[in-house]
Amino acid sequence: GESVGLHLPTLSVQEGDNSIINCAYSNSASDYFIWYKQESGKGPQFIIDIRSNMDKRQGQRVTVLLNKTVKHLSLQIAATQPGDSAVYFCAEKMNAGGTSYGKLTFGQGTILTVHP
Amino acid sequence: NAGVTQTPKFRVLKTGQSMTLLCAQDMNHEYMYWYRQDPGMGLRLIHYSVGEGTTAKGEVPDGYNVSRLKKQNFLLGLESAAPSQTSVYFCASSYSRGGEQYFGPGTRLTVT
8 A cells, every 4th residue: 555654763963953854655646745743742733845846845944855756755954953852744645636535644753852 | 723622631441431532623624634643653544524514434443433513523432442442542624625734632542
């Protein structure tokens, strides 16, 4: 079946460093991707998204890169802060046309730890 | 604007007991979802709703029932709890079919 996976389950960085979290996807019909952040004891929180007709999108301190050739998604966090420590999930959504409700398929998550 | 809220936050059940988890959203979203989150499994969709009065099965619907009698509420029921249903349950909602999903804070359920 189709799946979304992560290369690294854990990532430890020093405060101020840049972080890169990777995600591989296998569903070529996916046209929308989302990164979520989940802090301990809380629900996932939207960070940034990207559609398949783009290869890069920037937000505040975050950048998402999409490489459709190798089906790879990454989240870059600039000047990582202790408050960025959390689990980061990527999610993909197949084309939501027709009868599809826009199902999200989530990866397992990467634990990001930022050391002061 | 509270967003998505869930009650209760924690619950312990014995095998065979029943309970209902309540999800409420105040964003006037049409779409609502129930997920479970288990270690190493990511988030898996249990049931979802595309509008008031409608429900549909997700990836792992067995052992659960849902109802959407009001647009703002989505209830998840366990008729006869099993230890395999020990998990953290998240509710989410979205405005449109392809839109961003907003998540609640979760309910931690333990079945002994």
